[in-house]
Amino acid sequence: MSQTPTFTLVGAGLGGALMAIYLGREGYPVDVFERRADPQSGRIDAGRSINLAISVRGIEALRGVGLAEDVLRRAVPMRGRMIHPMEGGLTFQPYGVRADQAINSISRAALNVTLIEAARALPNVRLHFDHKCTGINPETGQAQFLNTQTQQHVESRPGVVVGADGAFSAVRAALQRLDRFDFSQSYLAHGYKELCIPPNPDGSHRIEANALHIWPRKSFMMIALPNLEGSFTCTLFWAHEGANSAAEVRTDDEVRCFFERMFPDAVPLMPTLLEDFRCNPNPSLVTVRCAPWHHLGKVVLLGDAAHAVVPFYGQGANCAFEDCPVLLDCIRRHAPNMEAAFQEYTVRRKRNADALADLAIGNFLEMRDKTGSKMFRLKKRGEKALHKLLGSAYLPLYSMVSFSTIPYADAVDRARMQNRRLLLASAILAVGAALLATWVI
Amino acid sequence: MSQTPTFTLVGAGLGGALMAIYLGREGYPVDVFERRADPQSGRIDAGRSINLAISVRGIEALRGVGLAEDVLRRAVPMRGRMIHPMEGGLTFQPYGVRADQAINSISRAALNVTLIEAARALPNVRLHFDHKCTGINPETGQAQFLNTQTQQHVESRPGVVVGADGAFSAVRAALQRLDRFDFSQSYLAHGYKELCIPPNPDGSHRIEANALHIWPRKSFMMIALPNLEGSFTCTLFWAHEGANSAAEVRTDDEVRCFFERMFPDAVPLMPTLLEDFRCNPNPSLVTVRCAPWHHLGKVVLLGDAAHAVVPFYGQGANCAFEDCPVLLDCIRRHAPNMEAAFQEYTVRRKRNADALADLAIGNFLEMRDKTGSKMFRLKKRGEKALHKLLGSAYLPLYSMVSFSTIPYADAVDRARMQNRRLLLASAILAVGAALLATWVI
Numbered sequence: 069m070s071q072t073p074t075f076t077l078v079g080a081g082l083g084g085a086l087m088a089i090y091l092g093r094e095g096y097p098v099d100v101f102e103r104r105a106d107p108q109s110g111r112i113d114a115g116r117s118i119n120l121a122i123s124v125r126g127i128e129a130l131r132g133v134g135l136a137e138d139v140l141r142r143a144v145p146m147r148g149r150m151i152h153p154m155e156g157g158l159t160f161q162p163y164g165v166r167a168d169q170a171i172n173s174i175s176r177a178a179l180n181v182t183l184i185e186a187a188r189a190l191p192n193v194r195l196h197f198d199h200k201c202t203g204i205n206p207e208t209g210q211a212q213f214l215n216t217q218t219q220q221h222v223e224s225r226p227g228v229v230v231g232a233d234g235a236f237s238a239v240r241a242a243l244q245r246l247d248r249f250d251f252s253q254s255y256l257a258h259g260y261k262e263l264c265i266p267p268n269p270d271g272s273h274r275i276e277a278n279a280l281h282i283w284p285r286k287s288f289m290m291i292a293l294p295n296l297e298g299s300f301t302c303t304l305f306w307a308h309e310g311a312n313s314a315a316e317v318r319t320d321d322e323v324r325c326f327f328e329r330m331f332p333d334a335v336p337l338m339p340t341l342l343e344d345f346r347c348n349p350n351p352s353l354v355t356v357r358c359a360p361w362h363h364l365g366k367v368v369l370l371g372d373a374a375h376a377v378v379p380f381y382g383q384g385a386n387c388a389f390e391d392c393p394v395l396l397d398c399i400r401r402h403a404p405n406m407e408a409a410f411q412e413y414t415v416r417r418k419r420n421a422d423a424l425a426d427l428a429i430g431n432f433l434e435m436r437d438k439t440g441s442k443m444f445r446l447k448k449r450g451e452k453a454l455h456k457l458l459g460s461a462y463l464p465l466y467s468m469v470s471f472s473t474i475p476y477a478d479a480v481d482r483a484r485m486q487n488r489r490l491l492l493a494s495a496i497l498a499v500g501a502a503l504l505a506t507w508v509i
Numbered sequence: 510m511s512q513t514p515t516f517t518l519v520g521a522g523l524g525g526a527l528m529a530i531y532l533g534r535e536g537y538p539v540d541v542f543e544r545r546a547d548p549q550s551g552r553i554d555a556g557r558s559i560n561l562a563i564s565v566r567g568i569e570a571l572r573g574v575g576l577a578e579d580v581l582r583r584a585v586p587m588r589g590r591m592i593h594p595m596e597g598g599l600t601f602q603p604y605g606v607r608a609d610q611a612i613n614s615i616s617r618a619a620l621n622v623t624l625i626e627a628a629r630a631l632p633n634v635r636l637h638f639d640h641k642c643t644g645i646n647p648e649t650g651q652a653q654f655l656n657t658q659t660q661q662h663v664e665s666r667p668g669v670v671v672g673a674d675g676a677f678s679a680v681r682a683a684l685q686r687l688d689r690f691d692f693s694q695s696y697l698a699h700g701y702k703e704l705c706i707p708p709n710p711d712g713s714h715r716i717e718a719n720a721l722h723i724w725p726r727k728s729f730m731m732i733a734l735p736n737l738e739g740s741f742t743c744t745l746f747w748a749h750e751g752a753n754s755a756a757e758v759r760t761d762d763e764v765r766c767f768f769e770r771m772f773p774d775a776v777p778l779m780p781t782l783l784e785d786f787r788c789n790p791n792p793s794l795v796t797v798r799c800a801p802w803h804h805l806g807k808v809v810l811l812g813d814a815a816h817a818v819v820p821f822y823g824q825g826a827n828c829a830f831e832d833c834p835v836l837l838d839c840i841r842r843h844a845p846n847m848e849a850a851f852q853e854y855t856v857r858r859k860r861n862a863d864a865l866a867d868l869a870i871g872n873f874l875e876m877r878d879k880t881g882s883k884m885f886r887l888k889k890r891g892e893k894a895l896h897k898l899l900g901s902a903y904l905p906l907y908s909m910v911s912f913s914t915i916p917y918a919d920a921v922d923r924a925r926m927q928n929r930r931l932l933l934a935s936a937i938l939a940v941g942a943a944l945l946a947t948w949v950i
Contacts, residue, residue: 244694248749248793252693253685308689352689 072096073406074227076211078201078239079103082120082176083371083388084232085183089133090396092190099194099224100187101213103233106197107181119293119301120179121146121171121280121382123470129389135186142178144294145170150279151439152333160279161439161448165455165464169471170278171382173293175301179385201238204229206246209366211239228406229367232388235356237373243363256353256378256432258288259314260305263344265337267298274337275300282439283331288312289436290331302338305353305436314350353378355425361414365406368413370395375421380432381469387424387476391417423477427469454490462486513537514847515668517652519642519680520544523561523617524812524829525673526624530574531837533631540635540665541628542654544674547638548622560734560742561620562587562612562721562823564911570830576627583619585735586611591720592880593774601720602880602889606896606905610912611719612823614734616742620826642679645670647687650807652680669847670808673829676797678814684804697794697819697873699729700755701746704785706778708739715778716741723880724772729753730877731772743779746794746877755791794819796866802855806847809854811836816862821872822910828865828917832858864918868910895931903927 075091077084080102088100105111122130122143130136147170148162163169187193199213199222208226215222231239244251268274273294275281281292281300288306295301307313317326323345327335335341356376362368371388395413402409438444451464463472463486468479516532518525521543529541546552563571563584571577588611589603604610628634640654640663649667656663672680685692709715714735716722722733722741729747736742748754758767764786768776776782797817803809812829836854843850879885892905904913904927909920 248696250693250695252691252695254691254693255689 073209073404074099074225075230076101076209076224076227077230077232078204078211079231079233079237079371079373080180080184080187080195080197081232081234081371082180082183082385083373083391084230085180085187086129086133086389087230087232087370087392087395088187088193089135089183089190090392092187092193093133094396094400095192097192097225097227098187098190099196101196101199101201101211101224103200103216104197106195107177107184109197119173119295120176120385121293122174122179123171123382123386125383125473126386126389127172128473129386129393132393133186135182139174139179139182140172142182142296143172143174144296145172145278146280146294147278148280149439150276150281152281152283152331153440154283154285154330154332156333159445160276161445162452163466164471165452165467169467171280171470173280173295175295176385201233204231204239204242204367206242206363206367228365231367231369231373232371233373235354235372235376237369239367240356240358240369240373243358243367243369246363249358249360251358252356254355256355256429257307257309258305258432259308259350259352260303261314261345261350262348263290263302263304263338264340265292265300265302265334266339271298273298273300282435283334284436284438284440285312285330286437286440290334291435292334302334305432308350308352320346355429357422357425359414359418360411361418362407362410365408365410368395368406368410375418375425377421377425377428378432379428380435381424381428383424383428383469383476387421390420390473420476423480424469427476427480462490514650514845515540515666516671517542517650517665517668518671518673519645519652520672520674520678520812520814521621521625521628521636521638522673522675522812523621523624523826524814524832525671526621526628527570527574527830528671528673528811528833528836529628529634530576530624530631531833533628533634534574535837535841536633538633538666538668539628539631540637542637542640542642542652542665544641544657545638547636548618548625550638560614560736561617561826562734563615563620564612564823564827566824566914567827567830568613569914570827570834573834574627576623579627580615580620580623581613583623583737584613584615585737586613586719587721587735588719589721590880591717591722593722593724593772594881595724595726595771595773597774600886601717602886603893604907605912606893606908610908612721612911614721614736616736617826642674645672645680645683645808647683647804647808669806671811672808672814673811674814676795676813676817678810680808681797681799681810681814684799684808684810687804690799690801692799693797695796697796697870698748698750699746699873700749700791700793701744702755702786702791703789704731704743704745704779705781706733706741706743706775707780712739714739714741723876724775725877725879725881726753726771727878727881731775732876733775743775746873749791749793761787796870798863798866800855800859801852802859803848803851806849806851809836809847809851815858816866818862818866818869819873820869821876822865822869824865824869824910824917828862831861831914861917864921865910868917868921903931 074097077088077100080100088098091098127136148160151159198217202214203212209228210226211224211229213222231237243249277294283290290304292300292302309315320342361374370391377384398409398413454462465483468474515538518529518541521541529539532539568577571580589601592600639658643655644653650669651667652665652670654663672678684690718735724731731745733741733743750756761783802815811832818825839850839854895903906924909915
């Protein structure tokens with residue numbers, strides 16, 4: 069019995085559903101409890117969801133359970149950033165150092181349904197929708213739920229609770245009350261508003277499909293990610309308060325005026341702008357860090373519940389996906405000692421999640437401000453040239469994050485090292501040139 | 510009515526009780542709800558409480574309601590640190606730059622009772638003990654309580670909720686669930702064990718009464734603070750795990766052996782060491798930061814609920830006390846606009862609480878490690894000499910924190926500036942000396 073504990077997965081979002089598949093394929097009995105309705109029921113949450121950009125890390129994790137091709141078929145590859153300056157005229161900045169490198173735009177809902185159906189197909193995975201987590205017992209590894217359809221309270225079987233219930237995790241909230249649990253939640257001054265560019269009448273994309281479109285405006289920005297059926301999901305990221313903020317731009321007139329001034333080339337593409345603006349909320353953006361990610365061998369956190377990040381590196385879901393094979397690997401190496409497994413999992417993943425959190429905040433500044441500048445484009449070209457010259461001895465940070473599985477923290481360290489070496493090489497070259505000049509004169 | 514809202518104070522600890530007095534004297538109707546029993550009932554919590562060191566900031570805040578003399582009468586002045594090296598031999602390091610400067614050791618319970626009785630004496634302050642806060646309504650400014658004696662649920666009158674309910678504040682936990690509330694709780698790797706040095710049979714102190722005794726041992730330390738009745742409250746601060754930690758030293762034999770090796774001069778003074786060690790818990794030490802400290806004009810946080818710090822600068826209670834006159838001042842300036850009042854209060858206090866949090870963590874290293882070194886004593890003497898030479902142009906940081914009401918953040922800035930100037934002056938002197946030497950040669 070102790071060899072095969074029951075896993076109670078709280079949350080059937082991206083990380084939770086993929087972990088259910090990993091654990092289910094490994095033969096563990098898995099109960100998945102999800103607050104929202106079964107997507108099969110038709111009662112679907114109208115999402116406030118930035119489109120996802122799945123890249124190598126996510127693809128590798130999906131490949132581990134044979135789902136990579138399935139998912140990529142539903143995605144639109146984006147090979148670079150298409151910059152929309154205020155004064156008009158587009159510039160394209162490739163993401164990769166190779167032309168075939170792309171990140172893949174997919175709707176969160178489509179991806180989630182693919183995962184849920186793959187989990188449902190496993191005989192030892194049981195899915196329970198409309199179950200809201202109300203608490204956990206960290207000693208027995210059980211979770212309590214309210215069935216929101218029947219109003220009945222149920223408790224999961226003893227075993228292991230996997231908290232995959234997102235940035236506002238109920239499982240983590242229970243751990244937070246235990247002694248010596250470090251926790252922080254930190255909000256950006258910016259929130260976001262989801263908008264839409266519908267397809268052309270013939271179903272084609274109104275602007276370049278294979279790009280992530282950015283309207284960089286220094287203190288704020290709009291982005292647009294392509295959907296397979298010809299539309300784009302747009303997101304305006306802007307401050308909650310101050311100049312050009314959600315607090316300042318509220319009425320239809322203000323919205324129309326703001327968009328015509330700031331995004332003149334986008335307005336004709338957005339016929340439902342005012343309705344979308346009125347109907348959609350203006351959610352906040354939070355970074356969550358905590359430690360430890362587990363309690364004894366009974367509770368473990370995964371994905372946003374352990375490490376919610378802001379969306380600007382397009383790595384939140386990729387990072388949650390990456391957690392899953394690592395957690396399974398740790399369980400394999402240490403089972404039945406779950407405490408040792410979760411300890412190793414935390415050691416392997418926490419520093420990388422911390423590194424990603426910083427990267428994601430840093431990339432906001434880059435996207436909304438720097439992508440618009442000539443200096444930035446020059447720097448990107450320089451990076452690419454250096455990689456061509458030096459090969460794998462020089463990999464741009466963006467490539468390491470989006471097109472490799474080098475752990476995030478190692479990628480950051482390596483980028484720092486590369487820059488130091490570059491600086492040293494430049495200094496040596498400069499001194500050499502000066503000596504040569506002296507000698508020539 | 511809107512001119513005189515009812516204040517519901519959650520928590521009658523140090524900050525809560527003092528704030529009740531400030532608000533009560535101002536004429537506001539005040540309801541104070543406290544989880545613990547009325548001290549008059551005799552049902553007293555056996556404390557796990559480090560003795561407090563009240564210094565100028567706390568004294569000034571007490572003086573504002575006429576309680577300074579009352580409190581100081583119950584306290585023992587400590588004029589410096591008495592260092593107990595492992596190899597024996599004591600050294601005394603004065604705290605102040607003047608011989609009469611002292612911080613004042615007082616038991617938390619004695620101080621709290623003084624404040625509670627002063628609050629009780631006010632006709633418009635009502636005290637409700639045995640009431641545990643179960644939630645708040647942040648829109649109406651009401652709090653819900655469970656009367657732990659009768660098991661009845663009660664709700665406070667609408668108005669303003671002041672969360673003065675400590676590091677694990679229920680009021681703050683409710684705010685944490687609102688949008689855009691930044692929060693962090695961060696634990697030290699060290700916990701603490703309270704111990705005791707009883708008085709001599711004649712009631713006198715067994716070691717120097719007017720000092721804070723420190724046994725610095727690099728990775729851990731013991732301290733002892735004098736009580737009026739001849740005893741000392743000792744606190745061993747040590748790691749939860751690793752070498753010389755709570756995890757390693759557990760049995761009577763291990764405890765005896767550890768103390769005889771590490772604190773040989775203290776063991777003969779501690780006849781109840783083994784019993785104390787067995788009976789007392791090994792609590793953790795947490796730093797709490799959050800923002801904003803208020804919600805609309807309905808909820809505001811105070812003391813540890815807003816900014817719990819580790820105890821190593823002896824400033825936690827002083828800082829909570831300092832909150833009270835500032836909060837009242839802000840209310841006076843903006844009433845009946847409580848939102849503006851709480852906003853100003855947050856602006857004035859948060860940066861100082863943040864500065865203190867860092868100072869307190871830094872001072873742990875100083876106390877447990879550096880106070881034992883000759884270099885440190887030399888530095889302290891140098892600081893004193895500089896102050897004598899330069900007067901108010903050079904004030905040691907410790908003096909600014911403990912013997913002035915310069916806001917904490919300003920004190921830190923000023924110390925940084927002083928050090929920069931000192932460095933510059935030394936450089937100029939060195940260059941001057943070199944030039945002089947060249948000229949002489």
